[in-house]
Amino acid sequence: MSSPTLTMKCKCGAFEATFDSPPRVIFNCQCRSCVSIVKSIESREGFSGTSIKCDDESGGAAIAIYKSNNNTVVKSDKESIGFMKVGEEGKIPRAYCNKCGTVLFNVYAPNWCAVNRNALTNADGEPFVPEGEVMNVNCKSAFDASKVTGPKHNMVPFRMLLKFIPLLAGFGVDGSNTEENLIPEDMSKVEVSPITWE
Structure with a gap:
């Protein structure tokens, strides 16, 4: 890998990863699954991590x-x-630092990963800030759609899917995302965020 373009660290420094390119896709996910993980982890007493929440009240x-x-x-x-x-x-284990509470990966899979964008920093150590407005996706599933600001889409827009589908299919990737610490040994022992919306 060439020299890193971006670095991701949890707030306490127990975890660090580097990325040698800008992100392939950037968005704010409003689905109930992602939001329930945010609520479950970040509402714990003693949470001191870097929040994965987007910049509105949603x-x-x-x-x-x-x-x-x-x-x-x-x-x-x-x-x-x-x-x-x-x-x-649940089938998707979200990895987080259990010392400070920073959500690290919303998804960590062999071909791709969904990173806590707020934990990314540039080479100079300054926080990564996306250019332009960031799309809010899956807004039809938002807990409170009135709190979602900025550009909105009820699902994942087709233009984003075109960038994402090749990763799911394994095109242009080698499946090297296999850091064993980020894959649970037993899904039955993974903590559970309750389903509160059924």
């Missing part, structure tokens, strides 16, 4: 999507990584 998650080839984990302590899924039958 509670949406600020996400940056990368392909696996662009990510290198620099520092990862297995004891400091926790996982949370939505509901007992």
